[in-house]
Amino acid sequence: MKRSITRLLMAPSVIMLLVWMIIPLSMTIYFSTIRYNLLYPGQNNFVGWMNFEFFITDPGFIPAVSNTLILLLSVLIITVVLGVMLSALIDKPFFGQGIVRVLLISPFFIMPTVNALIWKNMMMNPVYGIFAWISESLGFEPIDWLSSYPLASIIMMVSWQWLPFAILVFVTALQSQDTEQKEAAQMDGATGWHIFRYLTIPHLARPIAVVVMIETIFLLAVFAEIFVSTGGGPGYDSTNLAYLIYNQALLQYDVGVASAGGLFAVILANIVAFFLIRAVGKNLTV
Amino acid sequence: MTLNQQRKLKTILTGLFAWTVALVLFFPIFWMFITSFKTELQAISVPPSLFFEPTLDNFRVVQERSDYIHHAWNSVVTSFGSTIIALIIAIPAAYSMAFFPGKRTKDILLWMLSTKMLPAVGVLVPIYIICRDYGLLDTKTALVIIFTLMNLPIIVWMLFSYFKDLPKEILEAARMDGATPWDEVVKVVLPLSVGAISSTALLSIVLCWNEAFWSLNLTASDAAPLTAMIASYSSPEGLFWAKLSAASTLACAPIVIFGWFCQKQLVQGLTFGAVK
């Protein structure tokens, strides 16, 4: 009896997600094997692996895969490291703690498109951007961020968006840290660093795993920031997989290739997930 | 210096440092806000002007051109609606997984998370065609359904991790008293997890509010949320930074303010089961 109730309770979620997965997935698989271009209606013959071959042999393919992974890893490292440090910092009471916290988490609420537009136009513009003004006031040549360091610029924007999320999760976790333990350690003459290293970090293992997991899901599919700011360029310097699919397939409405690219992205995501779960999985509550 | 003084100095230094970091990270938002009160010419002037005569012109233009209330209402309906539906579906699932775990529970959870990995650009056309065939294009229903499904895995997972750490003894005690599973959920589990549920809801609302890919591709005018309004201000021919800032400020303000008010809940609830 118990088992049937359990199943019943899970059923809506499982069935809905199953439908959500199977219908688009099977359509995608089907589309990926036919010639299907929105602008050439009626010519939908079976083409086998041609769409996959076309996508994978694209000169932008290798850079796109590596950019996707670099973007993922850099943002993960930046947000986790800075997130841990900042949340440890604001965990102790000081003047205006509440306001500081509010300011720190705000970027998470900003739309990714708006985020990219602000950074591109008002911060990073080499002529009238804030960064250019700062470096000029200091007597340096202004840096043209988006064309000299396109991927780094994207990493900066995305990190700005996700750092607050990491801070939120870590701050929450730190609140539950055992203060008695910390005080005892202090009595025993442990330095701040030691407390951080041997008490705080282990305590944060699980929240870190959570942040890594959730961010990975979103970071593998970063699109809006690239679309709005660099357009994947210059060259293929800031093209990731999602953007490559857009650029090589959707831009000319080739649904066949877009589907093949989408399937490839799923495979990559699963490979990443596999390693990720091995690396941080023991800390996850699954 | 006494130990006490040392400690005080340390607190002040920590505070100063934290304030600096916070102001730097907040600066882009502040700058967007400020720019929305400038004229187009002031917005691109070098060096950037901090002191100027503020104008409400940009907001007037935005109000004239787009029906802000209409878009905002669509955003509210889709993000709140989908979050509520997702919670209703997710709570029973998370409950049963946490309290009656089977051999496959772990696999099911991971599978759920993996449904989020198909990139939107890759499945745009299939979803578009389905929506067209069921007359769902440019309807809030379509967005609510998609947002619900999009966030369901994360919601189930967050709630599951929280439920799993609830002390089992409480539930057993309730069961001894003859509580049905329904009672168990409504009278015991839910009251204990208000914080977790509200923070999960918040996260989901924020993610829906800011979703731009589906909301741009599946709507035209009737169901267009605020993200679509932004798309009508970005990069036209001509100067646009000030007007764009005004539109962005209007689009982001509700969710940012909402977030500020709720950040206490958020901080209490995002435990992911870290409290033991």
Place this chain on the structure above:
Amino acid sequence: MKHLTKNTLTYAVSITAAMTAASAFSATQITVATVNNGHMIEMQKLTPEFEKANPDIKVKWVTLEENTLRQNVTQDIANKSGLYDVMTIGMYETPIWGERGWLQAIDTSGNFDVNDILPSIRGGLSYEGTMYAAPFYGESSMVMYRKDLVKAAGMEINDRDSWEHIRDVAAAVNNPEKGIYGICLRGKAGWGDNMAFMTAMANSFGARWFDESWKPELETAEWKNAVNFYVDLLTKYGPPGASSNGFNENLALFNEGKCGMWIDATIAASFVTDPKQSKVADQVGFAQSPYSVTEKGANWLWAWALGIPAATKNVEAAQKFVRWATSKEYIQLVGKNNGWAAVPTGTRASTYANTDFQKAAVFAEAELKAINSANPNDSTLKPSPYVGVQFAAIPEFQAIGTTTGQMISGALSGSMTVDQALKSANTSADRQMRQAGYY
């Protein structure tokens, strides 16, 4: 696929039935999708005038940024979704969609005066002699320069200078210490961004996109010369960050007084001469685009036009609206309300013949000359199989043009050489054309 189509039919039928039932009681509602440029925003503002004249029609607006709009309307028209009744499309889409029968022919009968429309613009919006979209405003490209700076440098600029002369002027005017750059050009990647400019420039160097059998020709000496010249010019005398500058970025630079010269869309003329947004409004001179070996295709031709999808259920109302928005009367209405400098230009000969307009718009003559000199059907020195000056009106061009744009902006930012850029652009274009089945 098949049962989907069937479903669509059933739905379409039931929706149409519902719509006809509804329209018996209420006004027809049409949805207009448009790009967020200034002239369209003005049209949105003036719509009440149209609704006053046609009380049975209500107009709903969807304004989007160019790339998003293009994706949305293409998706809509190709899938026959019928969300939009009027779409703003360009000279690129119109012939392609017209060929596929996706657009209603524009009703040019009665007082529409189709012969008043500039011939090159009308040609670019037609397929086999039928006009499938009515031009709302048109543009070509030309040189805009700072008279004061060029004069102070002891130089001068004339119509159809050689590119070498333009380079010399840029060198003479260039003064980065004072924040003045010799020349501003588009560098931001995109088929409608840097490639619009680059293609027109390459045309004048004798290049073409495809040979007569549709093989891409990006690795020819003509392309290499053109791109090398462009990269060299912009690296030496251009503003920092040129590779991410599009129309707007350059407009902002020019209006701030930071450019000696700017070669871009003629529509910019009305912005740079507007003292409300330009610091150099009274110092701007105009000239026809420079060339190298041929004048053919040296300046581009573009029009934003209003088209009516074949799938719309409100053909009549949509036709009425399109005829209103692209009429002489509309231009007069704008002239009366906002002044003649602000009317949408580049569409009708009568606009340029209007003395009020000539007085208000100092750029009128140069603009008309540029538009009339462009011919989308004959824009390359060697014969080419495609229509379009700064693009090729085939579905594949968007992706090919954008990838090539990426590569050239890579060459401009220094992350690859010009030869490498053109080689990989050519490879990519060749792949696309092969995939599409051209050969």
